[in-house]
Structures are given as structure tokens and as C-alpha cells.
Amino acid sequence: MYRLERVRKTFPDAAALDGLTLTVHRGEHVAVIGPSGAGKTTLFRILNLALRPTAGRLLFEGRDVGGLSDAALRRARTRIGTIYQQQHLVGRLRVVHNVLAGNLGRWSTLRALTSLISPRDVDAAAAALAQVGIPDKLHARTDELSGGQQQRVAIARVLVQDPDVILADEPVSSVDPSLAVTLVSLLRDLSAESRKTLLVNLHSVDLALNFFPRVVGIRDGRVRFDLRPQAITPALLEELYAGHADEERQLAQLKDGYDPFGRACRPLFDLGA
């Protein structure tokens, strides 16, 4: 699906990615963790084709993205759905339009325009909202929803878009912990049902280790480890987060329940499934 070869991305003030190499296969579920400033968000913006690597190659479905025409680039983007941390919806639009915006890569401009006046494919939007558990919000104004509900709207938009890959960049960092578990499991289950590839950038190590069969640790713009959760030791995590006070505190809490022979971590929350 994705192949990154020694990808570098430098910004005027700093280098965000420094020779990162990574391969993701179709249908995989991958969690990306690492301290803040490690380059995770930059990585996701390169994966969804919003940014271009300064050096190195990005192959999507075996084709070098750098060589695509503008139209081909847009076509490629329709196959990649992105869920952001927060506030990437248009608050003043009703939910139905934000969800139907998932169609914008396919719709003609005329259809997009008429849909703003009288929504098209409302059934698809309603179905997507039902899947994410807020069927009653179809006609609500988006900025009247809670943070968790808005995140569900973002997921519903990706469902309408129906891409091959779902990228979620810290999708749960602004919601409370129990809701975070619900949303991540929702993402995982929806991706599994439709055999989509899923990459999630997570702030919470606990969620990453509990929900994903493959966990990639990133620090200083490079991959530090790329392992099954069972193979990830406290020492690896400490090394990954060394010098980042917040995350170290999180690890200290986590270590109490660490069990190298069973599940990677004691579940902090009972999922009931």
C-alpha cells in the first residue's frame, strides 16, 4: 500500500523527518507512537499527500507520488481518508454537508453545489452516522456538537468517502479517556469490516498496545522500532520517550500493569468485547 524510502522533510526552522523508511501492506492496522515533536504529524501529512517529501520517495500502490499529475494526485487522495485531531470540520455547515463532503473527490462541481442547497445521497450520510452512533445529528449544526460527536462526524465523512486507507492523526487526544477507547475501537472495527488499511497516530501508548497488532515507534524523524505489541518492552518505550516528561509519567503509570507474558498491558478500561 505504502512504501516510504528514506523520506526526509525539512521545514525552514527544523527537520521533521530524517530518512524515514516504512512499508505498510494492504489491510494492515498500524499504530504510530512517539514523543511530541517526533515527526508523526508530518509523516501523516506526507502519507495523505498534503506534503511532499524534501528528499526520498513515497510510493502509494507502487507508484511514485512525486511523478503524479495534479489530477492523478487528486484521484489518489480520494483513496486516502484522513481523520484529524480536531476542528477540521466546517462548524457552520450542517452535519449532513460535512459528512457528504467525503464525496467531493467523486462528485462533479455542479453536483457539489446543488447538494449544498438540497443534500444529495442523504441516505448514505444517514447510514454513516448510524454506523458511528449518532444517527440523530444529521441536520444539526456541526459546531453545536461535542468534541467526541464531531470526531464521529469526521469518521462518518471518511466512511462516505470509502477510501482504501484510513489515516487518523491523534484522533482521540482531545476527548476523555473512555470515549477515546470507544472511538479507537470503532475505527478498528469499521476498518476491519471493509478490509481497509488503518494507520493511527496515538498519544496514548496504552491504546496503541491494546488495539493494534503492529506498533511503530518514531523519534527524531526516524523509526526506532516496528514490532508486535508483545515484543515491546518497557525499556524500548523509555528509550522512545526519554526526555519527554509528560510521556514518561504516562509510562510510569503503565508499568504497574505490565505483563511480558500476557497482553502487553493491563487494560485500563473494560471494553466488554
Add this chain to the structure above:
Amino acid sequence: MGGFDSPPMRWSAFPYLLAAAFALTLAASVRVANVDPRLLVDPESLGNVARFVRGMWPPKLAPDFLQLMVRPAIETVQISVVGTAIAIVIGFPLGLLASSSLMWRGVLHEQRVQRRRWLVGLPGYAVARAVLSVLRAIPEYVWAFVFVRAVGLGPFPGVLAIGVAYGGMLGKVYSEILEHVDPRPLETLHASGATRTGVILYGLVPQALPTFVSYTLYRWECAIRASAILGFVGAGGLGQQIELSMRMFQFDEVLTLLMMLFVLVAAVDVVSARIRARLL
């Protein structure tokens, strides 16, 4: 709407009524205003425009003409300054009177003798509001026209027109600023036994002052534009010269005057913006 298994949108007649009213108003207005786009491509109109544009270039930069125009340009600035000063003199007291929080409502009046509150405060407030609304609603050009008739041609009617019309605007905005002032410091002063004048001087005015000054400077920017234009009805400044040159088909002079106006307006904008940036 409807026909799917989701909550139906709340249907509201408002957008349809609004659209219908808009369409009707537009159709009627287009008729009343004799809108005729064909005139814009009419050969005669285009010929007129061509004559105008050809006449404009190059702008007239003869030294004696420029020298002659220095005086009206300075006059434009002076009209705007004195006019704004008069507007403050008119607007400030009316603004105080038109503030409900000062006259009859809110923390300052909890303990007041009811009779005075309703018999003095409320009527004073209502009259001040009405006066401001009249001053404001009549455009400065109409004021200027009337004052030219009353006191003759020259900068004086221009100053009066700006003073009266902008006095109305300043008064309205001053009263809005006063009504939005944080009431807590006022309550503290009031509780400590300050008189109402004391509360106004020590609680209200200091809080409102930066916003007052900022808005007044903004009005000054508008005043310089207005004072340039008031000349069209004979109230001095650059406008009078633009009108004259226009009437005599001296379009090269018009271009020069417009450029002078642009420089003046831009200069005042810069000065005012810099002071405002430091205030707020």
C-alpha cells in the same frame, strides 16, 4: 425533504420568504432605478468614457496649478480636524445622556429615589437617543447643503456638517461603549460612597477612554474623506475643486486632485492606525 430514515430537517419558511422578498425588491428596484446595462456598451457612452480617459492622462502637474491646489488640500485636512472636534463636543454629552446604565438602569440606580429615576433619567435618555438618531440619519452632505444655505460658501458649513453628523455617530457609539463597561469597579466605587459624578470620572471614563479614542480616530479617517467630498455642495476643500474641474471637462486636473486626495487619505489612515495600535 423527508423520505429517508433519519430525523427530518426542521422545515422553516424563513429562507423562502426571504428569497421571495429579495427577488421582489430586486425586480422593483431595478425598474425604479432605470437600470439599463445596454447603456454601458452603447457606442456613445463608450465614446464619452474614451474622451474622459484620454482627457485624464497625463495628470496636470503644472506648478501654478499645484500651487493653487495646496490651499484646498490643507483646507480639507483642517475641516476634518475641526469638524471631528465639534463632533466630540456634541457627541460626548449626548453619549453620556444616551447610556441607559448612567441614566436609569443598572447598578448605579439600585438605591435611587424611584421618582427621579423615572421622571428625570428615563426621559433624558429617550430625548438624547432621539436627537442622536436624527443627527446620524441625515447624511453629512445634506447637512452641508443646508449649512451652505444658512451661513454661505466656504469651509465653515463643511465643519458644521461634519460636526453635527459625526456628533450623532460618535454619541451613539460612545453610549454603546459606556453600556459595555465592566460594572464591577463601578459597584465598588459606589459602595465606597462615591457620588455619581465620582463614579463616572473614576470608574467609567478611565475604562472607556481607550475605546473612545480609538473609535474617534477611526471617525477622523472617515471625516477626511467626507470633508473632501463636501466641497461638491460648496463647503470648501478639494471636493469643490474636483467639482469645478469636472464641470469644465478638465479631466487631467481631476486626476491630479484624486491623487492628492488619495495621498491625504492614506496619510491620515497611517497616522490614525499607528496611534490606535498603540492604544489597544
Add this chain to the structure above:
Amino acid sequence: MTGGGARVAAVPRPRTAGWLTAAAFVVLLVWSYRGTQIDLGALVGGEAMRQIGGYLAKLFPPDLSAPTLRAAGVGAVETFAISFVGSLLAVLIAFPLALATDRSLLYRGVLYEGRPPAGARRAVRVGVYAGAKAVLNVLRTIPEIVWALLFVFMVGLGPFPGVLALGFHTGGVLGKLFGEVLEDVDPRPLEALQSTGASRLRILLYGVLPQAMPQFVAYALYRWEVNIRAAAIMGLVGAGGLGQRIHFAISLFLERELLTLILAIYVIVTLVDALSAYLRSKLV
């Protein structure tokens, strides 16, 4: 207007710069006062006051005869029509020009991080931006009354040149204001829309305009309030509306009719102010 409380701390202590600025304004005021050759003493107690008073007395009572009322009514309707169509024309002029000055739609910002336009393509887009800015500046700098004179010269007397004048001047003002709104649009939803594969036109429809529209409407209504006042004077240069009748009334010394016309202006301006405030509260 809010946050008065937060500014308590910001009340400037008397600083040298502050005093100097104030002193400069006093000097400016004295200089201007002398320059305009006004005698405030005469105004308050003397000749000028008597003149103004005498003239105002001549205005009363307003002429309420049927023909005058009819003339005032027709003039008011015409003034309303000029302001309405003129404001709408202004929006039609401002909208495309404002879009052409939105650099984040043209060549920079979040939509172009993946592939910034280069070479000739970039040069063309920078040119579009600069050209639109220049056009807006010209439209805005020329006052509406000068536009009106120009259009009277071009298409003849009547309300139509008034409409064109308001449309051109206000188009420049609104174009600048719209452009500022577009610059302030939150780019994050645009990035999200781009990630669905949406073209820039569709990003405009679903991301930019929904964010900008309430401000656009508010500014357009605000300028309508300005334009009803401006429309009332368009007639002074022959461009229709109440202004033309006021011009006649003043020239022919019909003072009592003049007052009726001024009252008509007051009514129509207050009406439009109220209508605009109502629409703003409903739409924004």
C-alpha cells in the same frame, strides 16, 4: 466593544509619548481652527447662530401638501432602489475580485504545500493577485460622488448612474473587506477537504465559503446602511433619488418642502438601518 473590563489594566499611564501625541493634536486643532476661519464665538452667541436659527425657522412647518408628499415618497423609493441595486452590484463586483486576492486559493498555504506552483504558473497567479488588488484600490479610492459624476457623463442623468457609482465604489470597499475575511478563514477544514481528493473549486464551496459567508453578509448589510445615506445625495450631481429633489428645493428656496424631503431621508435611512439590523440578527 466587549472586554472593557480587560482593558482596565491597559489604560495608559501618562507617558511622554502619550502627552506628546495629545499636544500634537492640540496644535493640529488650533492650526485647523485658524485655517478654517471659523469664529466659534460668533457661532455660539452671534451672527452665524442667528443666520442658522433664521434659516431653520424658515424650514417650519414642513410642507405636507399632497404633491410634496408624493414627490418625497417617490424620491424615497428611488433612493431605496438605488441603494439596493447599487449594494447588490457592489457584491457582484467585490466577490470575484476578493477571491482573486485570496493567495491561499492561488499559490500558497495549506493547499499548495504538497505542490507549490512554480515558474510561469506561479508568475501568472501572483499577477492575478496583484492585478485584483490594484483594481480594488482604484475602485475604493475614487469617492462615490466622483464615480457618479463620471457615470452621469457616460450614461446620462437619472438613477442608473447612481447605481453604478455606488456599485463601483462600494465594490472596492467590500472587495477589500471580503479579502480580509478570506485571509482569516481557518485552513484546517480546507486541508481535510483536500485530503478527500476535492478540487480547489469544491474546497471553495465546502470549506472556504461556508466559513466566510456570515461575515460577507454582515459586511454587505453594513455597507447597505452606508449606501442608503450615499444614495440620498447622489442626486446632487444628477444621479437620481431624493438628492435631486433636495437640490431643486434648495435652489428654488422652497424651505418647507426641503424639510419634508429631509424627513423622508430620515425615515428611509432609519428603515434601512432597522431592516439591516434585523437581517443581521437572523442571518449572521
